[in-house]
Amino acid sequence: MTLPPLTCDFLGWQLHSPLVLASGIIGASASLMARAARAGAGMVTAKSCGPTPRAGHPNPVALDWGGGLLNAIGLTNPGAQEEALLLAETKRRLAPLGAPLIASIFAGTVEEFGQVAAIVAQAQPDLIEVNISCPNVGDEFGTPFAGSPESAAAVTASVRQATTIPISVKLAPNVPDIARIARAVVAAGADAITAVNTMPGMVIDAASGRPVLSNQVGGVSGPALKPIALRAVFEIAQAVPATPIIGTGGVVTGQDAAEMLMAGAAVVGVGSAVWYRGVNAFGQINVELAAFMAGQGYPSVAALRRASIRRG
Amino acid sequence: MAANLPQAMAIAQIRDENARTKTFVLDGRLEAAPGQFVMAWLPGVDEKPFSLAQADPVTLTVAAVGPFSRALHSLAVGDRLWLRGPLGHGFTLPERGSSSVSVSRPHPERGSSSASVSRPYTERGSSSASVSRPHPERGSSSVSVSRPHTERGSSSASVSRPHTLLLGGGYGVAPLRFLAERLLATGHAVSMIIGARSAAELLLVDAFTAMEVRLWLATEDGSAGLRGLATDVIAPALAAAPAETAMVYACGPTGMLRALAAICQARELPVQLSWEAPMRCGIGLCSSCEVGDGWLTCLDGPVFGFDPSR
Numbered sequence: 001m002t003l004p005p006l007t008c009d010f011l012g013w014q015l016h017s018p019l020v021l022a023s024g025i026i027g028a029s030a031s032l033m034a035r036a037a038r039a040g041a042g043m044v045t046a047k048s049c050g051p052t053p054r055a056g057h058p059n060p061v062a063l064d065w066g067g068g069l070l071n072a073i074g075l076t077n078p079g080a081q082e083e084a085l086l087l088a089e090t091k092r093r094l095a096p097l098g099a100p101l102i103a104s105i106f107a108g109t110v111e112e113f114g115q116v117a118a119i120v121a122q123a124q125p126d127l128i129e130v131n132i133s134c135p136n137v138g139d140e141f142g143t144p145f146a147g148s149p150e151s152a153a154a155v156t157a158s159v160r161q162a163t164t165i166p167i168s169v170k171l172a173p174n175v176p177d178i179a180r181i182a183r184a185v186v187a188a189g190a191d192a193i194t195a196v197n198t199m200p201g202m203v204i205d206a207a208s209g210r211p212v213l214s215n216q217v218g219g220v221s222g223p224a225l226k227p228i229a230l231r232a233v234f235e236i237a238q239a240v241p242a243t244p245i246i247g248t249g250g251v252v253t254g255q256d257a258a259e260m261l262m263a264g265a266a267v268v269g270v271g272s273a274v275w276y277r278g279v280n281a282f283g284q285i286n287v288e289l290a291a292f293m294a295g296q297g298y299p300s301v302a303a304l305r306r307a308s309i310r311r312g
Numbered sequence: 313m314a315a316n317l318p319q320a321m322a323i324a325q326i327r328d329e330n331a332r333t334k335t336f337v338l339d340g341r342l343e344a345a346p347g348q349f350v351m352a353w354l355p356g357v358d359e360k361p362f363s364l365a366q367a368d369p370v371t372l373t374v375a376a377v378g379p380f381s382r383a384l385h386s387l388a389v390g391d392r393l394w395l396r397g398p399l400g401h402g403f404t405l406p407e408r409g410s411s412s413v414s415v416s417r418p419h420p421e422r423g424s425s426s427a428s429v430s431r432p433y434t435e436r437g438s439s440s441a442s443v444s445r446p447h448p449e450r451g452s453s454s455v456s457v458s459r460p461h462t463e464r465g466s467s468s469a470s471v472s473r474p475h476t477l478l479l480g481g482g483y484g485v486a487p488l489r490f491l492a493e494r495l496l497a498t499g500h501a502v503s504m505i506i507g508a509r510s511a512a513e514l515l516l517v518d519a520f521t522a523m524e525v526r527l528w529l530a531t532e533d534g535s536a537g538l539r540g541l542a543t544d545v546i547a548p549a550l551a552a553a554p555a556e557t558a559m560v561y562a563c564g565p566t567g568m569l570r571a572l573a574a575i576c577q578a579r580e581l582p583v584q585l586s587w588e589a590p591m592r593c594g595i596g597l598c599s600s601c602e603v604g605d606g607w608l609t610c611l612d613g614p615v616f617g618f619d620p621s622r
Contacts, residue, residue: 025596025597026597028602029599029602031604031605032608056592056598059353060318061598062594063316063317069597073597073598205320207320208355210355212317212353278596
């Protein structure tokens with residue numbers, strides 16, 4: 001059986017795989033991001049950076065609770081200036097691998113988002129992901145911006161004005177109507193949407209009577225997030241059908257990736273799978289996805305995407 | 313679904329090993345391979361990685377080097393600590409009856425423990441063999457050569473047990489105790505080199521003396537054993553070995569591990585190195601423990617069949 005190719009189009013780029021290293025996973029190192037691309041990721045996303053360096057939260061910062069992961073790393077990052085150097089080095093290392101680089105940014109104010117975007121833009125990443133939805137730093141960053149169409153649009157417009165590099169806005173799953181947010185950010189200039197960030201959650205250790213994470217609460221990812229992400233991607237795809245979606249949340253197998261494409265994603269983010277399957281998860285998911293497509297008679301990723309589900 | 317939640321375990325016994333090191337025997341057990349680690353959590357204090365000194369009962373040998381380990385040292389019998397794990401890839405036994413030793417292949421114990429203890433996706437165990445060598449040019453030095461050894465129970469009795477050489481530097485000795493017991497239980501001959509700055513800092517000498525191992529001591533100041541580094545004792549230990557050496561294992565300071573890797577490459581000996589790195593998530597997300605060109609100590613290691621820093 002000949003496996004179908006996994007090449008696909010995203011914002012005019014020809015990717016060798018629809019899999020994308022999601023932000024926050026092994027994205028603090030050029031070597032590791034290059035390794036993800038060698039393992040089979042079609043694009044890679046760096047860890048989010050903000051205006052100034054942050055150490056992140058004390059340990060424990062993550063755990064596997066059974067149905068998925070919970071993490072609150074706390075936006076550990078070296079600050080935008082240092083990040084720009086890392087991004088430039090990463091882009092250099094990704095070039096021979098044919099994998100576009102996605103920078104990821106967060107900030108505390110609408111204006112700061114534009115400033116951080118302008119700094120990371122110096123490294124010429126192929127796409128800037130605007131993280132308006134990190135759940136792990138309280139109201140300090142992120143959550144408020146993702147919570148209303150107005151603030152999400154304001155951040156998008158700020159970044160749009162700061163750079164000509166394409167932007168994808170990363171949305172939170174915990175909003176009453178994600179389609180409204182999606183329409184707002186697209187109207188404000190988003191070229192793509194990344195959906196979704198982790199779902200806020202908590203794990204309590206009953207024996208000690210304490211939350212396990214030092215931050216008390218964190219973001220749920222992995223298998224528990226998949227149905228939430230599928231629904232969000234489906235809603236967004238109906239709301240803004242011309243905008244490509246980086247569908248992210250709980251994709252661990254090739255069949256998971258196929259489901260995300262069927263929900264309406266253009267490409268598929270992969271993050272927690274690195275814990276479940278190692279960095280080589282990308283290669284394994286690619287093989288499984290191609291085998292699934294062959295078995296179901298999909299000759300290409302585009303054909304699979306054409307089979308995406310419409311509201312019935 | 314299998315989880316990796318912190319498990320509370322009470323301290324059943326505390327032993328002073330040297331002036332700054334204690335062994336904590338806990339009232340629980342883990343299905344783990346030697347060289348695997350746990351994240352030990354004291355609620356409200358911190359969470360830090362420790363290689364297992366024993367898995368059944370769970371035993372940690374901890375030097376007081378920072379706020380967390382000092383807090384651990386202040387605990388008493390009956391107090392609890394919380395462990396997340398086992399995590400990472402541990403040591404693998406030399407392959408028996410094979411003319412080539414592949415250090416990157418997990419032994420069955422490891423595959424089963426990781427599948428049963430922590431993760432729903434059993435493929436992960438098998439994937440690790442390929443994950444560990446994405447750079448073809450890298451692995452060639454460490455896997456290419458091995459010495460054939462006579463299988464146990466064969467007619468040539470004098471070389472019936474494959475020989476293994478273990479090097480522990482400083483508090484890196486702790487996980488090698490677990491490994492030595494596993495090696496002895498599976499019919500291997502064991503030579504153990506314990507190195508430290510001085511006699512007072514030697515670790516677990518009594519424990520290894522009680523085992524059926526050829527024990528070598530090295531101290532930098534010459535206050536016990538041979539004067540010098542643990543790596544200085546490799547040549548005499550190999551010369552005195554009862555059989556060809558099927559595998560060299562080590563845990564200790566990075567400088568020792570790098571020097572050992574170079575020695576083993578020159579001598580064409582397969583080696584497994586237990587690496588140490590600052591650890592945060594312990595599950596492959598945060599990249600804090602990266603070593604060399606993109607190796608994750610928590611997921612790819614902490615035991616590597618090559619020098620990951622090169």
